[in-house]
Amino acid sequence: MGKYPVSPLAPAAFPALPVIEGVAFATIAAGVRYAGRTDVMLARLAPGTTIAGVFTRSSTRAAPVLDCQAKIGGDSDAGAAIIVNSGNANAFTGRSGIDATRAVTRAVAAELGLPETRVFSSSTGVIGEKLPAGRITDKVHDLSAALDPGKIAEAAQAIMTTDTFPKGASAQVELGGKTVQIAGFAKGSGMIEPDMGTMLVYIFTDAKVARPLLQQMVSELSDRSFNCITVDSDTSTSDTLLVAATGTSGAAVTSTEGPFRDALHSVMLDLAHQVVRDGEGATKFVEIEVTGATSDQEARIHGKSIANSPLVKTAIAGEDPNWGRVVMAIGKSGAEADRDLITIRFGEVLVAEKGWVADSYREADGANYMKGQNLKIAVDLGLGSGSATVWTCDLTHQYITINADYRS
Amino acid sequence: MGKYPVSPLAPAAFPALPVIEGVAFATIAAGVRYAGRTDVMLARLAPGTTIAGVFTRSSTRAAPVLDCQAKIGGDSDAGAAIIVNSGNANAFTGRSGIDATRAVTRAVAAELGLPETRVFSSSTGVIGEKLPAGRITDKVHDLSAALDPGKIAEAAQAIMTTDTFPKGASAQVELGGKTVQIAGFAKGSGMIEPDMGTMLVYIFTDAKVARPLLQQMVSELSDRSFNCITVDSDTSTSDTLLVAATGTSGAAVTSTEGPFRDALHSVMLDLAHQVVRDGEGATKFVEIEVTGATSDQEARIHGKSIANSPLVKTAIAGEDPNWGRVVMAIGKSGAEADRDLITIRFGEVLVAEKGWVADSYREADGANYMKGQNLKIAVDLGLGSGSATVWTCDLTHQYITINADYRS
Numbered sequence: 049m050g051k052y053p054v055s056p057l058a059p060a061a062f063p064a065l066p067v068i069e070g071v072a073f074a075t076i077a078a079g080v081r082y083a084g085r086t087d088v089m090l091a092r093l094a095p096g097t098t099i100a101g102v103f104t105r106s107s108t109r110a111a112p113v114l115d116c117q118a119k120i121g122g123d124s125d126a127g128a129a130i131i132v133n134s135g136n137a138n139a140f141t142g143r144s145g146i147d148a149t150r151a152v153t154r155a156v157a158a159e160l161g162l163p164e165t166r167v168f169s170s171s172t173g174v175i176g177e178k179l180p181a182g183r184i185t186d187k188v189h190d191l192s193a194a195l196d197p198g199k200i201a202e203a204a205q206a207i208m209t210t211d212t213f214p215k216g217a218s219a220q221v222e223l224g225g226k227t228v229q230i231a232g233f234a235k236g237s238g239m240i241e242p243d244m245g246t247m248l249v250y251i252f253t254d255a256k257v258a259r260p261l262l263q264q265m266v267s268e269l270s271d272r273s274f275n276c277i278t279v280d281s282d283t284s285t286s287d288t289l290l291v292a293a294t295g296t297s298g299a300a301v302t303s304t305e306g307p308f309r310d311a312l313h314s315v316m317l318d319l320a321h322q323v324v325r326d327g328e329g330a331t332k333f334v335e336i337e338v339t340g341a342t343s344d345q346e347a348r349i350h351g352k353s354i355a356n357s358p359l360v361k362t363a364i365a366g367e368d369p370n371w372g373r374v375v376m377a378i379g380k381s382g383a384e385a386d387r388d389l390i391t392i393r394f395g396e397v398l399v400a401e402k403g404w405v406a407d408s409y410r411e412a413d414g415a416n417y418m419k420g421q422n423l424k425i426a427v428d429l430g431l432g433s434g435s436a437t438v439w440t441c442d443l444t445h446q447y448i449t450i451n452a453d454y455r456s
Numbered sequence: 457m458g459k460y461p462v463s464p465l466a467p468a469a470f471p472a473l474p475v476i477e478g479v480a481f482a483t484i485a486a487g488v489r490y491a492g493r494t495d496v497m498l499a500r501l502a503p504g505t506t507i508a509g510v511f512t513r514s515s516t517r518a519a520p521v522l523d524c525q526a527k528i529g530g531d532s533d534a535g536a537a538i539i540v541n542s543g544n545a546n547a548f549t550g551r552s553g554i555d556a557t558r559a560v561t562r563a564v565a566a567e568l569g570l571p572e573t574r575v576f577s578s579s580t581g582v583i584g585e586k587l588p589a590g591r592i593t594d595k596v597h598d599l600s601a602a603l604d605p606g607k608i609a610e611a612a613q614a615i616m617t618t619d620t621f622p623k624g625a626s627a628q629v630e631l632g633g634k635t636v637q638i639a640g641f642a643k644g645s646g647m648i649e650p651d652m653g654t655m656l657v658y659i660f661t662d663a664k665v666a667r668p669l670l671q672q673m674v675s676e677l678s679d680r681s682f683n684c685i686t687v688d689s690d691t692s693t694s695d696t697l698l699v700a701a702t703g704t705s706g707a708a709v710t711s712t713e714g715p716f717r718d719a720l721h722s723v724m725l726d727l728a729h730q731v732v733r734d735g736e737g738a739t740k741f742v743e744i745e746v747t748g749a750t751s752d753q754e755a756r757i758h759g760k761s762i763a764n765s766p767l768v769k770t771a772i773a774g775e776d777p778n779w780g781r782v783v784m785a786i787g788k789s790g791a792e793a794d795r796d797l798i799t800i801r802f803g804e805v806l807v808a809e810k811g812w813v814a815d816s817y818r819e820a821d822g823a824n825y826m827k828g829q830n831l832k833i834a835v836d837l838g839l840g841s842g843s844a845t846v847w848t849c850d851l852t853h854q855y856i857t858i859n860a861d862y863r864s
Contacts, residue, residue, distance in 0.1 A: 103731055108795040110789030140795065142812030175780025176813055239784065280766045281689075282781075283788035358688045359647055359859055360765070366860030372583025373690075375548045376647065379516030380691035387516045387548065403585055404550030415589045445856050452766055452774030452852075
């Protein structure tokens with residue numbers, strides 16, 4: 049943190065997030081790996097809170113992810129806690145990784161008087177190094193003493209690794225005459241092609257939502273937010289999304305459709321976009337919209353193929369309206385396409401149609417459009433009604449710089 | 457060509473290639489796109505030559521690829537010709553692309569007295585711009601007049617685009633008391649994850665091989681050579697591999713096994729490796745060997761996932777023995793893996809085993825190994841007997857530089 053300049057795509061400031069009744073945060077500098085900054089965050093959740101989660105599908109997922117997954121289905125009125133450290137992912141650490149996760153969650157459970165099954169933990173940072181759990185457990189009492197409902201911004205700071213800015217978002221929605229708040233934060237910048245939930249995301253609401261309903265909504269929405277972003281096509285071993293509903297507003301959500309779902313979706317999408325905007329080395333935020341596919345699934349395959357193509361991403365970095373590389377990425381995706389039916393637009397500029405450059409297209413128009421910071425590439429395949437939107441960033445020298453010396 | 461320095465991984469010199477009786481080459485500067493260099497190559501093949509081909513599976517493949525594919529099954533005693541231009545890929549050029557390919561092949565057929573179905577063409581270079589076929593057809597007579605069996609090195613030069621060195625390889629093999637020669641050349645540097653045959657590859661032999669036998673051998677071997685390399689995970693719209701057997705040695709190949717197959721394989725592998733060694737911006741040549749998978753297919757999926765991971769490739773560029781990223785790439789591949797059974801070696805250095813860093817591993821050993829120019833990453837999954845080897849290069853600043861300003 050602080051090693052690289054703040055992304056040019058960062059929001060002007062961290063948003064003012066509402067207090068969610070029933071949730072309190074604390075952070076501390078435990079020296080897990082970094083010096084001179086906070087690196088552990090604790091969140092305490094009131095009794096009655098329901099929690100839903102989505103996790104990486106990586107076959108080499110980290111110990112705390114496996115631990116979270118095992119616990120996520122459980123319901124309890126005992127309340128809950130989430131503890132997260134940055135600096136060390138506790139991934140690929142064998143038996144010691146399981147022990148470290150257990151030591152941390154056990155210490156939190158004892159301190160807060162919770163069953164161990166209600167303490168969720170995440171770790172993010174370097175892979176393959178033993179997590180110094182003692183440095184965290186030593187601080188659990190101090191963390192507990194510092195818990196404060198107003199410290200959500202500090203929590204967002206403490207979980208950052210190569211992030212250049214903390215990521216927060218909120219929404220509020222009227223439900224049965226009551227106001228429901230939703231607030232959350234995320235971290236993530238590299239190793240981003242979530243196979244559900246990106247890196248680490250925590251969202252809190254004071255709505256009352258039964259766990260199965262919350263889980264269904266979160267799973268569906270993560271598929272249309274975090275699962276539609278990519279920075280570098282690399283999927284983390286630690287991706288975790290937790291959504292906690294305290295119920296303290298007294299307003300109950302009883303359907304997966306409706307204004308609460310929409311508000312939750314907007315928070316998830318906002319956080320997902322912020323992760324892309326902090327993509328390592330990013331200078332352009334790119335929306336890729338694919339329509340006319342044989343199915344939504346096929347549209348997403350095309351979208352991801354374009355979004356992950358190094359040649360498309362370097363062309364964007366170079367402000368080159370190189371639509372030929374978009375055609376290439378469609379062609380290699382494995383999903384259905386007919387070369388001669390493809391239409392491509394850069395923003396409002398019609399670039400290609402019917403298998404060739406559009407008659408009206410002028411290279412100067414394309415080149416001018418590419419100078420923008422927020423770009424849209426729209427592809428219509430002309431085959432059916434399947435559609436998908438994915439978000440990505442460009443691939444720049446700074447990505448290489450960051451990742452060729454991450455551990456040095 | 458000449459814009460970027462020659463790859464540090466290039467062979468010391470272009471090899472001395474044998475003359476293949478029955479094949480003659482000519483090159484010319486037609487000004488298709490580049491100035492001051494040759495950009496068209498013509499090869500004339502003697503009557504009786506059999507030709508096998510493998511082509512990109514891209515759904516947006518270029519007009520000359522479609523034309524080649526349609527012609528490849530045909531047999532004829534009339535002889536044949538191959539004409540290739542660099543500078544313009546004639547890809548995504550709609551109806552005009554088909555017309556341009558036909559104009560070129562028709563002109564060659566007329567000049568050389570061949571049926572049009574025996575003239576194969578390829579185009580490589582920028583996508584989406586109309587091929588100025590007239591510049592090529594204008595030169596066909598001069599090309600024909602210049603045909604010379606000794607000009608294979610010049611042919612390899614003429615088809616280069618972002619290549620920093622021409623790529624050639626040869627082998628000879630004794631067959632029934634006769635000496636059979638095999639010689640070929642390739643181009644390719646970026647947009648390299650062939651989905652069969654890389655970019656453009658032409659191989660010639662004076663062996664006598666029936667077309668179905670030749671095709672079977674070439675298809676099988678391309679799956680173990682060109683289909684096992686990747687530079688940037690991007691698959692070209694123009695990938696084409698043609699193998700021509702003139703039969704002029706009088707030695708007949710009658711089986712897909714045996715010394716001829718081995719010799720052909722060695723030439724294909726040599727050319728495939730040279731394409732990786734000219735990977736855009738490459739400073740390291742990396743062999744990735746995966747063993748212990750549940751099948752060869754699963755092993756290749758893991759190998760490609762490692763070879764295409766931007767985080768693995770930037771770590772290699774930074775000489776960082778970051779085996780955690782190898783674990784990550786295995787985890788995201790979608791193929792079967794058990795985190796706690798994985799063994800990873802960098803060269804002879806045992807890095808990780810049983811789901812964690814090896815007891816004997818010292819970071820200094822890994823870091824020292826990574827300083828080499830030719831690296832091997834060996835992964836054993838501990839699950840079964842499936843294996844695969846893939847080859848790739850690192851991802852450096854130079855790749856970004858080359859591709860962020862390719863068209864400018």
